[in-house]
Amino acid sequence: MKTLVLVLFVAVLSVVFAADKYTTKYDNIDLNQILKSDRLLKNYVNCLLDRGKCSPDGQELKNNLADALQTSCSKCSQRQKDGSRTIIRYLIKNKRDWWNELEAKYDPTGIYKNKYADELKAEGIVL
Secondary structure, three states: OHHHHHHHHHHHHHHHHHOOOOOOOOOOOOHHHHHOOHHHHHHHHHHHOOOOOOOHHHHHHHHHHHHHHHOOOOOOOHHHHHHHHHHHHHHHHHOHHHHHHHHHHHOOOOHHHHHHHHHHHHOOOOO
16 A cells, blocks of 8 residues: 555656656757748747647647746756747847747737846847
8 A cells, every 4th residue: 555655646746847847859859940941930930820730849839838938938948948049049030020920929018028138138139
C-alpha cells in the first residue's frame, strides 16, 4: 500500500512540475527554414491571427503565446526564448506589417511593448 501511495505521489508531482514548462517537443524545428519561406512564415502568422489552419507546433505556440507574454516566458526553454527573439527580430526588421498585425491582436494596449522595450532595445531590436 505504501508503494502505491508513493507511486501516485510521484506521478502527481511529475504532472505538476511538467505543467511549469512548455513542451520542448517542437524545439528542434528549423526556424531559419521557416524565416526563409514566406509561405511557411505566413502560415504561422495566419494561424496566430485566426486566419488559417494551424500546424501542431503552430497550435502549441498559439495556445501558449498569451501566457508566455504575461509571464516573461518563464515556462520557456532556453531554445524557445532564443527562438522567440530570432522571430521577433526578423518580423520587426523584415515583415513589419505582419508584426503590426500580431501586435494589434496580442498587445492591443501596448502593455507588453512597454514591458519588454528595454530588453529588446538592449538586443538591438527597435520597436
